[in-house]
Amino acid sequence: ARTGLPEAVLCSAKSPAQITEILAAAQARGARLLLTRLEPAGFAALDEGARAGLDYDPLARTAVLGGKLALADTPVAVVAAGTSDLPVAREAVQTLAFNGEGALLVADVGVAGLWRLMERIEEIRACRVVIAVAGMEGALFSVLGGLVSAPVIAVPTSVGYGVAEGGKAALTSALASCAPGVVTVNIDNGFGAACAALKMLGAAVPANQER
Amino acid sequence: ARTGLPEAVLCSAKSPAQITEILAAAQARGARLLLTRLEPAGFAALDEGARAGLDYDPLARTAVLGGKLALADTPVAVVAAGTSDLPVAREAVQTLAFNGEGALLVADVGVAGLWRLMERIEEIRACRVVIAVAGMEGALFSVLGGLVSAPVIAVPTSVGYGVAEGGKAALTSALASCAPGVVTVNIDNGFGAACAALKMLGAAVPANQER
Amino acid sequence: ARTGLPEAVLCSAKSPAQITEILAAAQARGARLLLTRLEPAGFAALDEGARAGLDYDPLARTAVLGGKLALADTPVAVVAAGTSDLPVAREAVQTLAFNGEGALLVADVGVAGLWRLMERIEEIRACRVVIAVAGMEGALFSVLGGLVSAPVIAVPTSVGYGVAEGGKAALTSALASCAPGVVTVNIDNGFGAACAALKMLGAAVPANQER
Amino acid sequence: ARTGLPEAVLCSAKSPAQITEILAAAQARGARLLLTRLEPAGFAALDEGARAGLDYDPLARTAVLGGKLALADTPVAVVAAGTSDLPVAREAVQTLAFNGEGALLVADVGVAGLWRLMERIEEIRACRVVIAVAGMEGALFSVLGGLVSAPVIAVPTSVGYGVAEGGKAALTSALASCAPGVVTVNIDNGFGAACAALKMLGAAVPANQER
Amino acid sequence: ARTGLPEAVLCSAKSPAQITEILAAAQARGARLLLTRLEPAGFAALDEGARAGLDYDPLARTAVLGGKLALADTPVAVVAAGTSDLPVAREAVQTLAFNGEGALLVADVGVAGLWRLMERIEEIRACRVVIAVAGMEGALFSVLGGLVSAPVIAVPTSVGYGVAEGGKAALTSALASCAPGVVTVNIDNGFGAACAALKMLGAAVPANQER
Amino acid sequence: ARTGLPEAVLCSAKSPAQITEILAAAQARGARLLLTRLEPAGFAALDEGARAGLDYDPLARTAVLGGKLALADTPVAVVAAGTSDLPVAREAVQTLAFNGEGALLVADVGVAGLWRLMERIEEIRACRVVIAVAGMEGALFSVLGGLVSAPVIAVPTSVGYGVAEGGKAALTSALASCAPGVVTVNIDNGFGAACAALKMLGAAVPANQER
Amino acid sequence: ARTGLPEAVLCSAKSPAQITEILAAAQARGARLLLTRLEPAGFAALDEGARAGLDYDPLARTAVLGGKLALADTPVAVVAAGTSDLPVAREAVQTLAFNGEGALLVADVGVAGLWRLMERIEEIRACRVVIAVAGMEGALFSVLGGLVSAPVIAVPTSVGYGVAEGGKAALTSALASCAPGVVTVNIDNGFGAACAALKMLGAAVPANQER
Amino acid sequence: ARTGLPEAVLCSAKSPAQITEILAAAQARGARLLLTRLEPAGFAALDEGARAGLDYDPLARTAVLGGKLALADTPVAVVAAGTSDLPVAREAVQTLAFNGEGALLVADVGVAGLWRLMERIEEIRACRVVIAVAGMEGALFSVLGGLVSAPVIAVPTSVGYGVAEGGKAALTSALASCAPGVVTVNIDNGFGAACAALKMLGAAVPANQER
Numbered sequence A, B, C, D, E, F, G, H: 001a002r003t004g005l006p007e008a009v010l011c012s013a014k015s016p017a018q019i020t021e022i023l024a025a026a027q028a029r030g031a032r033l034l035l036t037r038l039e040p041a042g043f044a045a046l047d048e049g050a051r052a053g054l055d056y057d058p059l060a061r062t063a064v065l066g067g068k069l070a071l072a073d074t075p076v077a078v079v080a081a082g083t084s085d086l087p088v089a090r091e092a093v094q095t096l097a098f099n100g101e102g103a104l105l106v107a108d109v110g111v112a113g114l115w116r117l118m119e120r121i122e123e124i125r126a127c128r129v130v131i132a133v134a135g136m137e138g139a140l141f142s143v144l145g146g147l148v149s150a151p152v153i154a155v156p157t158s159v160g161y162g163v164a165e166g167g168k169a170a171l172t173s174a175l176a177s178c179a180p181g182v183v184t185v186n187i188d189n190g191f192g193a194a195c196a197a198l199k200m201l202g203a204a205v206p207a208n209q210e211r
Ligand SMILES: Nc1ncnc2c1ncn2[C@@H]1O[C@H](COP(=O)(O)O)[C@@H](O)[C@H]1O
Pocket: A007, A008, A009, A010, A011, A036, A037, A189, A191, A192, G082, G083, G084, G112, H178, H180
């Protein structure tokens, strides 16, 4: 797109035929492509030729056409509260990798066990952007927002039941966070968080324009 | 009431005349009485005689008829995230005091400044019941719930704007808390939290029935 | 956990492989373990070895690794309004049992048939903590809250249709209860209610610190 | 109206001039008229002539033009949970009176003090229709619905705060009631409940058409 | 029950074994029984003996144990807006029949085709109670409420999509109806509407107590 | 604007100074201007010079700068359910008049008194576009939509209490209407409905392009 | 119907038997018929004879009985934001075609790629009515509304996840649009939008009544 | 705070006495301070001494203690849709200025007049971070997100009525935006957006660590 972001295809509402066609067109023009929300069943439904050209990650539900890039050294931190939040966290990691950015994935650090987060906090502080992924009550967003000086992008997940079902509880926690500077994307939108992180890395002062 | 809880009068929807009548009746039968949600304007509207017999706290918006009790030594912790949460926290403190229970009030320890909470955490851990009062995103509930072994009663407050307006964001955080054993009362219900704490203190194994 | 509560595993979003791994790790370190939200199909999907070591309750959807404890004499009351509320009530009972606390399960006492509740009320009054489980309009919470002096923990259930679908109607009844001292946990959260009950039992005045 | 119900004027959104005009027109054609939602300030704003012809009840916020009817002997029960519910209950009472039906007003019988309701239950059972008025969690509706064989019309009130603010909690309790045969009207709609009661009284089998 | 209403069993959350047991118990004590929300698959899952004793209506999803009663001559009107509302309307009809009350079922009279309703209005006006069943925007409730003098019980249905999905749009139409005297039950609650109608028929002035 | 619609100024969030400035600028460039949501107090706060140039309608809360146009013969029907809906209906009428279109205002024809609507229906049928204005349950939209062949633009109003408060009940009725071809604008948006009507009148086949 | 709109059958809640019966009746009286929401599985379930007489479009989920009409020259624009919005857009196109109106279908012009919309804008401006179909945040409605002078009918779609799930986000965008004159129908209601467009085309000044 | 963000005081729920005390303490320790949500009436209520030391902006409702900083050359773009959005936009501008960052304020560029935005787009594209402020339907967020490569921080405002009242419509538009990389803060939170922008500027690759 004209915004410098990677070309991505949201597969959730597309048929195997439509996806195959998109892949063929990309290959024809020599373009790299990121597929998201491609469930294992959807991947299996593609014909063998299409599957062969793809690097598929069933946990992230992503597939990459056109090979990997070398990753930059300074990683983006992707911090996940629980194991159920991992698919969304991995979607973010794969979107970053597709664009050549490395990720430090820190998992299972929900705030009910605060000491686990504190054991990893210095590693996280060393990153230039932090993506925080959490469902349930999303308390992780505020705790992280108060501990790091990098921008914190909250990704509420739909993990949870009762009042947390669907992710609204975590979303309102992110939006109402008392830690200034926390920003939010839609529920489960690991892809969007990674796109925002990419834009933020690009917001750096260019070398020739130092302040 | 038959549940052993204090007799309390919710004044928000009562006229000065109605309140005066209730006070007179209580005095006639020699009963102590706790008035809640009595705003300064409402207190001022009572006639001088009625006011004279009351111990009024404008921040808590409570008034006590019939004098103070000596307070028990082991306090209940009342932990408030921000200064705007103080009226609700004080309503809890006054309800406890009306029943002879002391309170340790710990204020201004919202999780965006986690170190402030950590400086007070041992004092809180020494209490047998913890009442946590917070608005906005209510992250305090989960953080406290993961740090203390006493029961934690969350009181979400209506402090906040946007998605936090009215207290629903803090309420869903309390209910969806990933810290097991956190329980919740209605938004702004400091009185109810104190009543629950009183019931919990009473749930102790009686001396003659040790386990 | 550091709060003295039992180690429990929420199985709803975990694969059989993940659960097997967790069980093996617990066995390796000689730990007892409580599994919750393990549906019959999920239990059946575990390999035979894993299943053999577990004490499974299909109604409660819980499984225990590491054997039963003897139960304390003074039970916690678990009061369920209807038969559809039994799975949630049993989750609470099993969580208590895992920690050595007995439960008095009183079922089918919804308030539309008030006399059925009144026939059992003295038994309930003899308990130190009451867990009330109800869906639909959750009127049971207020009725119980007005009849017993022990703490009442409301567990709204997702049982119901129309405006009661998903449990919000029962939840707001619990939160808005006119019976002071009723506290609430998330919809269907029998495990959380039992954890809170365990914390409340522990809030008892220790023998050497009587008041 | 063509349905046999009384002519009523909802004054909340009408100016003094509009109300005066309506009164004059009714007087001109010799009609009796019931005014509802006429707050004291609105009544005071009418000119003296208009006020003189009206029988005003400031608690119910109703006014009657054209004099009282003698009341029927078998009353409709109007049962109110708390004192804050009285204005709505009185609106129902006045609407019934305007049509010649008597009311048995039973107040302050919220279910947190169940024994107070039980002391009055036989009087209530003697009535042919029951109007139940309650705010907060509205548990009264189900308890009454399970105790009487007459139709129970629930009127949820906007009394309450937090999740009960505005009356939605009481409304969902009425709709989700596990007591079959409870019906509901809009929040605070004492007038509508009385109209429904009038229709129900009229649904009686006429003497010459016994079954 | 003590309210004079029929004994009914809500089957939606019950297993075939549980239902069989309930049927056996009823048969043992010679009781008639109404089963509701028994989907065809659930009926088929009962063993042949149990099925043989039941009078099953797959559209209404009801089954009757113990034979039919003769029906009263003056029917209750059950008016349905569209064909999709018929299952709910039939649940009401069967509940009435179980209690010996006849029903006049008027279908396909949604207000977008007002003339169809007008062709049937005199028949409806001859009934002592009217049950109106409608989904989508539920305009039928107000139109009927303004045309008949009998009590109108609105049953909003979950028929609809977009903002009407789940029945909330029809429910708010019923509650906010500008036709005074319309009362409402929960979404899809044809059984409850019929119970209310039965109570209303009973609210008739007994012959020996004429007014 | 480039869409051919009139220039209008929404005054609700503007200061008298800002409005005065906008009026001066319009006068300077000789433009006609429509002011909406200008409450009487806001109009009074303008200085005398500004007021003198305006044609103010306090019921509609509109003001016109630059004089009236002659009105077209074929009017747009503006149909209002109740007297409380008149301000919104008049806002539509004034917006049409500002653009030279006449309006047939039909008031007090809510569906609870269907015969009043039927008395006026032929006049309404003679119009090329119908704007329907209703609050409460908004049943008027479906009834009208089924009776006229012209496009019906529903304007839900915020008139109502309980579930109808704020206009959501009427809005969902408009959107879920079972009468095909009803379209909707935002709550209280009489101006928007008139703009849509103007666009619809312009959608007519031009004389030189007949079909 | 009496409003001049086509006879259409909403198949989503009808059985194959019911649909077959409706088709036979229409054929018997020589009527043309439009079936909507007939999913491929539902079409396949019809018997061969019924299927033979139908012109079925699986993407639009529509079927036409009775043959096509020649299409008018001046088309209605149907503008869809994304490929997932195509089923709803096609439902509108087929409804127009059933009535002899042509459509200009412009797809894949979501506002995140504004230049794609701008490339097609002159074609759209040449149409007399515009139907805009979009899910997610529905920004397309306001952008189009500000660019064309024809009436714009917004059709929000249920395409989206998180806060956009079910279509409410797109719906509120349509209703709150800052572009005056945008009107809305229910979520996914392509049929209703086309009906409204048909009514608008008919709102044209008849040749013999020019203004 | 430990995150490098400016010290700010939210004044909305603080008394003049509390604010005065905070100001005195800051002055005593020589700290600069940003006050937000200080309405003109609140500012006027401070004593003259306190007011004298403050640089107050009544539109932004901010006050600065301790003098201005020189502003950096590369500004942050703050883009506001309408004049009613200006207070929130100015709060962002003042927060940036307090930290030495300049702002390019672009106002009145709502998407209903797309050409106005296009006239300013190159200036906006030259900025390293873009803050977009919009109420109503918030279509501006997606349009901007698709046009610039810098990070776009959406600030939904509470400006609007009907479905847009309170800002939820604009908020869901921001979250559901089809333009990848748009991030959101709470409704009306201009301060939080500026804090996030400050963090993003700091996320730039440090000169000694170029990639
Ligand atoms: N997982 C995802 N979540 C949100 N947006 C996505 C995702 N994957 C792709 N997108 C965006 O959604 C759009 C995909 O549109 P399309 O594939 O054309 O339907 C593109 O603008 C993508 O950048």
